[in-house]
Amino acid sequence: MSQEFEFEKPIIELEKRLSDLRSLSEEGNIDLSREISAIAEKIEAMKSDIFHSLEPWQVAQVARHLDRPSTLDYVKLLCGDSFVELKGDRLFADDPAMICGFGRFGSIATAIIGHQKGHDTEENIYRNFGMPHPEGYRKSRRVMHLAEKFRKPIIVFIDTPGAFPGIGAEERGQSEAIARSIMEMSRMRVPILCFIIGEGGSGGALAVGIGDRVYMLEHAIYSVISAEGCAAILWKDGAKARDAAAALKFRSTDLLEAGIIDAILPEPLGGAHRNAEFVANAIGDIIQKELPSLMALPADLLLKKRYEKFRAMGKFKLEQDSEHA
Amino acid sequence: MSQEFEFEKPIIELEKRLSDLRSLSEEGNIDLSREISAIAEKIEAMKSDIFHSLEPWQVAQVARHLDRPSTLDYVKLLCGDSFVELKGDRLFADDPAMICGFGRFGSIATAIIGHQKGHDTEENIYRNFGMPHPEGYRKSRRVMHLAEKFRKPIIVFIDTPGAFPGIGAEERGQSEAIARSIMEMSRMRVPILCFIIGEGGSGGALAVGIGDRVYMLEHAIYSVISAEGCAAILWKDGAKARDAAAALKFRSTDLLEAGIIDAILPEPLGGAHRNAEFVANAIGDIIQKELPSLMALPADLLLKKRYEKFRAMGKFKLEQDSEHA
């Protein structure tokens, strides 16, 4: 593992002991199977304890884990060789922080859109840590229109710290790129399934997040601002990120309760990176299960339902009645 | 006049003599009215001779005259204060070589698109000599879509040496910008009238030239390549521009005969810059006369006719029959 969490240290220590025992058993030809299985059990129990009681700040760490499966990892696992990547916004540049293309999930061909992070520093520099420039959102918009033209559903993988804040991004209209992506996505006449697989960072995530269904991995997060950013602003102390993380309620369970997402996809103990196939299978199952009924809907009805879904989000009250949702 | 043509010199000399005589007559309080009217008549006769027998290369000079009325000159004369300029492609930049907006021609509000040249060097540098970058064509495309949204006709003024050939223009997809402009213009569900008022330079002119009606000022030109460019390539001698000009058949009379334009708007003797109001009135009359019937057509029929108009352009033959037009 390339990255260790503080809260995982007890597990990792035990895993190291387990591995030592195994070597010893093999090299010395000693039967340590009892000890080995005892430790293995202990590890599983500890994992279960730890990962079933992660606090929000720890979930954010898991969501950002360098080894966490990325869009391309899932695309490879689910679409295999059928994926064809399409590049470029036809205007200014290709943005490697956003992956677009077409691929096949089982028998269903779809457009695929997703933020792309790297698994190491070099890759992350190339992918700009998954933070798109305007051209990323303009590329995905173009490919979504292709999907609409060819009446193919759209599968979106969301995994970004946010849209990139930089001089070029502002010059080329980061705001407009995000806003138009949201607006046009809300009117795409084909079904859209979104999967928040890691970090759902603010407007840069929402820009491709207008789905007929929005799913979230168990340890993914989806937030209006990063815990660090929120802490710096409201607590005036970046070190209070842990408090901010708790306050922002950005975990999958919070969002399911809030009616923002449609379902949570469970992760293997220890996080998606411990077993990417397990998660990919869950995603594939959802796609196979949900797409056919959405594809059967008349486009006008699909759009009406999509509009109503996002129309209903928000909490306010009116003097005359007590409360609205 | 800021610019004199070789072929205009005899006229200009006579005009100078006329002006001298008038001064003399006023200052000396002498009656020179007979001499004055004789010269005035001679000037008119000479203008008529010269301007009714301009050769193509000379027409190109008139079409490019620095004082020749530009898009904004006609917009001011025809729309007065009603014109509202809209800027920006919402992507990368505003392009001052392309003017866009909405204005009122008499009682009819329309979108207005036009290449914009300057009348002096400073203005020309600002306007890039009327040569748009991709952002110019993306701005006009945006404003045409606004016209479509609001069901307003589109008036286009064409006056460009061509789309700009430069590094930035290539980086940002000059080809795509022109191609998409042509394609989307061909499907705008509102009437489009194009007026070639000066230089109709190649793809950079055609990019906004897909009109239901295309009109051309008498001394305007519309060509696949500049005479200079053609001479340099085919004659391998830029000085043969005069020969190339004749060969390219880019005058209004040639294009009317070829069925490329719908009508020629006569210019005052000496060219449009001698009396911009005269030309503006002719343009205004056409707009008032042609738009109402086009606006009455169902959009599908309008598009069908527009398609057929450009579909029919070209000359080829098939073995089996003798000739196609």
Added chain:
Amino acid sequence: MSWFSRLTGSKKPDIPSDLWKKCPNCGEVLINKDLPRNLFLCSKCDHHLRMPIWDRIALLTDDNSFVEFDSDMESQDPLNFIDSAAYPDRIKKAVESTDSFEAVTVGEARLEGREIMLGVMNFDFMGGSMGSVVGEKLTRLMERAIERRMPTVIVSASGGARMQEGIYSLMQMAKTSQAVALLNEAGLPYVSLLTDPTTGGVSASFAMLGDVHIAEPEALIGFAGPRVIEQTIRQKLPEGFQRSDFLLSHGHIDMVIHRRQLKPTLSKLFSLLL
């Protein structure tokens, strides 16, 4: 992305007394009671100071023609959010100091005789941040515009999303942007008037989706706040960065218009587009 970063990132005028404030551009001392008459323009340098919403409404509409909608809509505290203060207390304070229930005021009005739908954001109310109420009021405004086939004008002034409402706040970007799509399909004009400052989730949703974008001079308009950008790229930002003229030359707005010309410009525009 957040309203607060903008608050701290913006030029702060010297502490104003009750009677006067200094022009943030030229330092001229401006008497508070003269400001409304001067449309909150600096009498010396013409700098466009932030304009209170009722003065803004008076500027853009015919006398007494404004009828407010949803004035009683109030925020909830769906996250039970507490930082140094509890969210309900912050709202209470904002309500008291601004005399508004929320960061946007919406209604119908006449503009040189023409009926329009008008929304005006209030930067003084928690930095004009967009929570559920702002999103809901603007969405209702646009839906009413469609029902009644009227043009819409929205005056933005916002630091972005309202963090205290968490994900609900983010979703207001979706709600308002998709409402603009319906305006487009209905063929109705929507003019976005961008005032100082318009950033974050507001600029990245309805504010950048107008048929026509008009900015006041020198307004700060952008996605990320200048401070966030400086921290990210670790370099000084160029002069004029994210100000109105910068956006104009980069193609994101149609025109920069002096406050005195706003009403006639809007009127002229609607007479052409309707």
Added chain:
Amino acid sequence: MSWFSRLTGSKKPDIPSDLWKKCPNCGEVLINKDLPRNLFLCSKCDHHLRMPIWDRIALLTDDNSFVEFDSDMESQDPLNFIDSAAYPDRIKKAVESTDSFEAVTVGEARLEGREIMLGVMNFDFMGGSMGSVVGEKLTRLMERAIERRMPTVIVSASGGARMQEGIYSLMQMAKTSQAVALLNEAGLPYVSLLTDPTTGGVSASFAMLGDVHIAEPEALIGFAGPRVIEQTIRQKLPEGFQRSDFLLSHGHIDMVIHRRQLKPTLSKLFSLLL
């Protein structure tokens, strides 16, 4: 804009003998008779040499599946155009040296079993310049694709417009581009395959309007020819300017694909889009 400037602006290989030519990239001596078998790839550096149209058709289609349309369509000389030679004589020479009547060959074929409409431009025919015949044949091809609901592939190789046909040549940009609009409305896939060189009026019309843009490695693709740009801006052009990878990084093409991978890539694409 014009096909000829490209001819003179491009890398010229040394004068080829009948038996061999030098790779324009690495200088390797390549035996002419081996080239078809090698798909006109340099055996040393894999450089993609220009490919004759019948080899190209064979590369992209199933054996003997190509049926040509409009093969008898010929140019006229509507302008009676004469420069150093008369236009009809230039055409005659081109017909003789290329064994084609014009700069594009169009027809239907199968690609891994799937029926497609295919157009292939011929740079050897007057620089692949687009006159009335090229425009008409491609337009008919797309109209047939709509009638028969089949995907379209067009392989571009052109210096641009055919000057000798004057304004008629320019109008082929309109004719072909509006035909692409009909393909879009019919929901039919159109893949533009850009080969060396594609510039001028061809790149500024149908070639840049594909649903998917595929380029061969190192192809020159642009609006203006490099020489025209250099003369206009009076500076040297950067290395790789207007070559495939430049277009890829600037967002104008979807992929740069080795010649050997073209057919499977097209097949895969159509299986996803149809």
